[in-house]
Amino acid sequence: MRKLLAGCVCSLLFACAAIAGDGHDHGEEKAAAAPDSPAAPRLVMESTQFELVGTLEGDGLHLYLDDHASNAPVTDASVELEIAGQRIKAAAEADGSYHAALAQPLPEGEYAVMATILAGETSDLLTGDLDVHAAEAMHAEPATAASASGWGFLPWVLGLVVIALALAVFTLRRDRHQRRVQA
Incomplete structure (x- = not known):
């Protein structure tokens, strides 16, 4: 009977491991990967001279222009964008970034985006793409609350624990009864 009990316990442990399986992350990666608010659409363009990074925020694009070689901010440039038929001159902000207000x-x-950069004696033409999508599509919710929280396997584990405990109690009582009968 003890072998039966040991087999049940081993089966329970194996079942728990199989149910948890690969990709069981205890929610740690989900918390790090899913911010509280949806990420704004991003624009990244680079050349041998410059790197231009932007985020779509409300009424326009918030842009950061850096020197590609040194990664130092370029704050004294003329930045002009062409996007979706709109030609927009970006205004320099006090923090060294630029703001391109959309009409x-x-x-x-x-959207294909083309940026013309003039900084001192240097000029460059950068191209890139901006993917504008709905906030719902950026963070699609899982189908059920159980799968969203990572606890979809819990009923199975609890059921297996109850069965294992019942078998253990049954086996121990039976062993105790046999010892009394033999004595």
């Missing part, structure tokens, strides 16, 4: 909001879709 009209961009609907969902992918």
Whole structure:
């Protein structure tokens, strides 16, 4: 009977490991990967001279221009964008970034962006793509609350624990009864 009990316990441990399986992350990666608010669409363009990074925020694009070789901010440049038929001159901000105000909001879709940069004696033309998408599509919710929290396997584990405990109690009582009968 003790072999039966040991087999049940081993089966329970094996079942728990199989249910948890690969990718069981205790929610740690989900917390790190899913910010509280959806990420704004990003624009990244680079050349041998410059790197231009932007985020779509409200009425326009918030831009950061860096020297590609040194990664130092370029704060005294003229930045002009062409996107979705709009030609926009970006205004320098006090923090060294730039703001390109859109005449009209961009609907969902992918947009080719062309940036003309003039900084001192250096000029460059950068191209890139901006993917504008709905906040719901960026963070699609899982189908059920159990799968979203990572506890979808819990009922199975609890059921197996109850069965293992019942078998253990049954086996121990039976062994105790046999010892009394033999004595």
